[in-house]
Amino acid sequence: MKKDIQEAVDYLKKIGFDAPEIGIVLGTGLGKFVDEIDKEAFASYNQIPNFPTATVEFHQGKLIYGTFEGKKVVVMQGRFHLYEGYSTYDVTFPIRVMHELGITKLLVSNAAGAINKGYKKGEMMLIDDHINLQGGSPLAFKGVEEMGERFVDMSQPYDATMNKKIEDIAERNNINIQKGVYASVMGPQLETRAEYRYLGIIGADAVGMSTVPEIIVANHLNLPVAAVSVITDECDPDNLQPVNIQEIIKIAGKAEPDMILLFKELIKEL
Ligand code: HPA
Numbered sequence: 001m002k003k004d005i006q007e008a009v010d011y012l013k014k015i016g017f018d019a020p021e022i023g024i025v026l027g028t029g030l031g032k033f034v035d036e037i038d039k040e041a042f043a044s045y046n047q048i049p050n051f052p053t054a055t056v057e058f059h060q061g062k063l064i065y066g067t068f069e070g071k072k073v074v075v076m077q078g079r080f081h082l083y084e085g086y087s088t089y090d091v092t093f094p095i096r097v098m099h100e101l102g103i104t105k106l107l108v109s110n111a112a113g114a115i116n117k118g119y120k121k122g123e124m125m126l127i128d129d130h131i132n133l134q135g136g137s138p139l140a141f142k143g144v145e146e147m148g149e150r151f152v153d154m155s156q157p158y159d160a161t162m163n164k165k166i167e168d169i170a171e172r173n174n175i176n177i178q179k180g181v182y183a184s185v186m187g188p189q190l191e192t193r194a195e196y197r198y199l200g201i202i203g204a205d206a207v208g209m210s211t212v213p214e215i216i217v218a219n220h221l222n223l224p225v226a227a228v229s230v231i232t233d234e235c236d237p238d239n240l241q242p243v244n245i246q247e248i249i250k251i252a253g254k255a256e257p258d259m260i261l262l263f264k265e266l267i268k269e270l
Pocket of ligand 1: 111112113114185187190191207208209232233235243248
């Protein structure tokens, strides 16, 4: 694994990914963020040695390097999901590569469905904690202890300092942001009414199909991480509307300016 990571890092350094400070993962419908970056280099995922290759068509599948608010950033435009058939190792490989490139902070975004009945479409939720329902761990492989602690502590998986800054920024800019628990499921099928009911009972505020493996690996690497969900649909089991993936992408796109503002102000302060 170390060799695979090093090969990817060597390639990226060679094409100009010199010294990123902050890594950013852009979720479904949140790709426009890259327009704001002063780009210096980029690579399609399928050009990078040992990277999994992008499959979901609405993800553009690129790693971008550049300057944003005076900081060097590396941005994943599109991520890998378990539901595409990738392993937990595959979906988190880019996190390990960005870390080896030198990032010291990680920001993650995603689209999620609301379980909490107080949440509305188009709002954001700062992830305060999570529940892993994906049936696997990105740390369950032979040799994990060569890369870090096996029994990684998860008592505070999301960086308290960055979370506080995000809340303050939202308040200063009149952006309504919820704070809650994200449950990750494997997908790709959406949840049944009984599953939504169950998610509410166990304490989830939002549900999605990503992020948690990335957070676990960031914790494995002692890499401070913050994550924000855009609430794209309301999953009320007593009044469940059929979900429409195009609608999810559209709502995520509408919330995108707020998400960009939040990340922009946060990056200024890091
Ligand atoms: N489940 C329900 N709604 C969603 C999801 C999900 O995984 N992702 C975005 N909206």
